[in-house]
Amino acid sequence: MARDVRTRRAPAAEGRALARTVLGAGALSLATAAVPFSPTAPTGMAAALGVVGLALGALLHARAARLPRALPHAVLLLATSVVTVSVLASTTPAGRVVTACSYVWIALFTAAFHSRRAVCAHLVLLLAGFAAALWGGGAPSPAQTWGFMGGTVAAVAWTVNGLVLRLRARADEDQLTGALTRAAWLAEAEAAAAHGTRDGAPASLVVLDLDGFKEVNDRDGHAAGDRLLADLARAWAGTLRPGDLLGRLGGDEFALLLPRTRAAQVPEVLAALRAARPQGRWSAGTAEHAPGEAVADWLERADADLYAHKRARPGASRPAARRGPRPEPARGP
Missing domain, CATH: 1.20.58 (Methane Monooxygenase Hydroxylase; Chain G, domain 1)
Structure with a gap:
């Protein structure tokens, strides 16, 4: 990480x-x-x-x-x-x-x-x-x-x-999970987006959202929820390729930046994440960066893909609206 x-x-x-x-x-x-x-x-x-x-x-x-x-x-x-x-x-x-x-x-x-x-x-x-x-x-x-x-x-x-x-x-570094903080991850996403716009280098991102995390906290307590977040982040970190960056956007939501990666290559990365923690329940949304696209819009497209996957599950109820606004990209010092 x-x-x-x-x-x-x-x-x-x-x-x-x-x-x-x-x-x-x-x-x-x-x-x-x-x-x-x-x-x-x-x-x-x-x-x-x-x-x-x-x-x-x-x-x-x-x-x-x-x-x-x-x-x-x-x-x-x-x-x-x-x-x-x-x-x-x-x-x-x-x-x-x-x-x-x-x-x-x-x-x-x-x-x-x-x-x-x-x-x-x-x-x-x-x-x-x-x-x-x-x-x-x-x-x-x-x-x-x-x-x-x-x-x-x-x-x-x-x-x-x-x-x-x-x-x-x-x-x-996020103190609980060891992933990048939101600000640090967004700064790296801004750099990757600028690089892609300037040189045409591909980049994809993945938004990862835990399923049923509130129930874990309600049933087993917040300490158990914290352990789950830390265990998942450590397991995911062991599968990352050089250059891949995992960040914690807040709560039970993570984001993975994949430089030099097309959207068609993302399923292979997700399969490695699931193999590292098969018992963890989480959903993922992906988006490949479009030249000139702002990071906020890039994240929004990945978010939309995430909730489309959640709605498409058999027997899934309509996901609750996201709590709070989407975090703004880092603007630099």
């Missing part, structure tokens, strides 16, 4: 944060050019970097919602290189140390938005650049300076990244 859908764009929140950070770095660079640390400071270089930073930040801000996934990594790599060159160009020990503090924002930005693997990669590049700057610039006590400052930055970034990943997992 982990999030396996991969889009080609970076999250808009990351793009906006990167834009603000680069704008801030550009403004600070211009400030150091206007008020240098020493008479020998490379003010021309600081001014040029400030102008470039402001221009790049403005461009990132204008395209924050449409940044390729690899672009933030490229910007961070460029920033690491620029800071390394700036440390090398510093003419005083104080200027060298102050300039090296710019490595901190690169490490913390990576820790806030990226995976453990990405954090490791950026920290290795950052520490290598810092070492080159210290030894190449003839800094006093380079080994001690590199070990103390580099170790501190790496430790803080690693700790922050672990905290962010735990908070993100807690926000995205």
Whole structure:
């Protein structure tokens, strides 16, 4: 049930944060050019970097919602290189140390938005650049300076990244069933719908609704109902293919996102779900995404299919109307 859908764009929140950070770095660079640390400071270089930073930040801000996934990594790599060159160009020990503090924002930005693997990669590049700057610039006590400052930055970034990943997992995972929360699942469905509209990639979704769940709660208690939900979700999770995403929309209703799947392939997926929990009673409605279709409409079509199946059962009574409005798709941060 982990999030396996991969889009080609970076999250808009990351793009906006990167834009603000680069704008801030550009403004600070211009400030150091206007008020240098020493008479020998490379003010021309600081001014040029400030102008470039402001221009790049403005461009990132204008395209924050449409940044390729690899672009933030490229910007961070460029920033690491620029800071390394700036440390090398510093003419005083104080200027060298102050300039090296710019490595901190690169490490913390990576820790806030990226995976453990990405954090490791950026920290290795950052520490290598810092070492080159210290030894190449003839800094006093380079080994001690590199070990103390580099170790501190790496430790803080690693700790922050672990905290962010735990908070993100807690926000995205339904605590009872382990499925994605409604908001997290809808965000993935939005990404899959956008991908399908843009590139023609197929995607289907399945709405899963437990039969007789109210009777279970009334007869055996809510604890038994909770166990049933958790057991079903775990059983279904064991059958999912890489990329399939199970979410809990609320109560006893789940939704399954099937990227790269046509409607004709869905019965095979449903057969696997039933085989995993043959004693569970539940109904399913499916819909394949139509290019340009909103997620709310996509879900509505799957809902209609679900209730058509319920009505078609021999001896079935008319299903009760859905309680409450259909949850709105996630709109992004």
